[in-house]
Amino acid sequence: MLTNNRESKENNYYLAGFWMRFWAYLVDLIVIGSIDRLLVKSIFRLLGISLENTGMFSPIAITTALVFYGYFVLMTKFTGQTIGKMVFGLKVISLKEAKRTWGMILIRELIGRYISTTISILYVIIAFTSKKQGLHDLFADTTVVREENKKQLLQPAL
Numbered sequence: 001m002l003t004n005n006r007e008s009k010e011n012n013y014y015l016a017g018f019w020m021r022f023w024a025y026l027v028d029l030i031v032i033g034s035i036d037r038l039l040v041k042s043i044f045r046l047l048g049i050s051l052e053n054t055g056m057f058s059p060i061a062i063t064t065a066l067v068f069y070g071y072f073v074l075m076t077k078f079t080g081q082t083i084g085k086m087v088f089g090l091k092v093i094s095l096k097e098a099k100r101t102w103g104m105i106l107i108r109e110l111i112g113r114y115i116s117t118t119i120s121i122l123y124v125i126i127a128f129t130s131k132k133q134g135l136h137d138l139f140a141d142t143t144v145v146r147e148e149n150k151k152q153l154l155q156p157a158l
Helices: 018-047 059-079 083-088 102-118 120-127 135-140 150-154
Strands: 090-094 142-146
Touching (some): 018 083, 018 120, 059 102, 102 120, 120 135, 135 142
Antiparallel strands (some): 090 142
């Protein structure tokens, strides 16, 4: 679908590079951290559940992981964007299918993101692949593009 590392001749999509995606991800981490602090911790305190993170299977660790992965899965499935991507005008697209499927999103956002967040340096792959894909994109045959009005791209600037 995408023919080179800058623009698709078919769709006039501009690929989102490493730095744009990095800043969008930081915004997403702020949103997720806010949800955890405002909602999750408040509910835990209200219910008298310990906030102590005693390991991978503590209630707070499980809940924050569900919020983290749930945020990325649901936002990407239903809008093609997270809030961070919306702020920077980015969108996840499939390289093989017309629309995003549950299988594709689950592979991208659960399996791929788990590996990428476990070994953070793997995010740098985005800078070196021709379609600006991270490991999670490679697993799911997706990429992230800049969302711009196609008519603007086709018409000369006035």
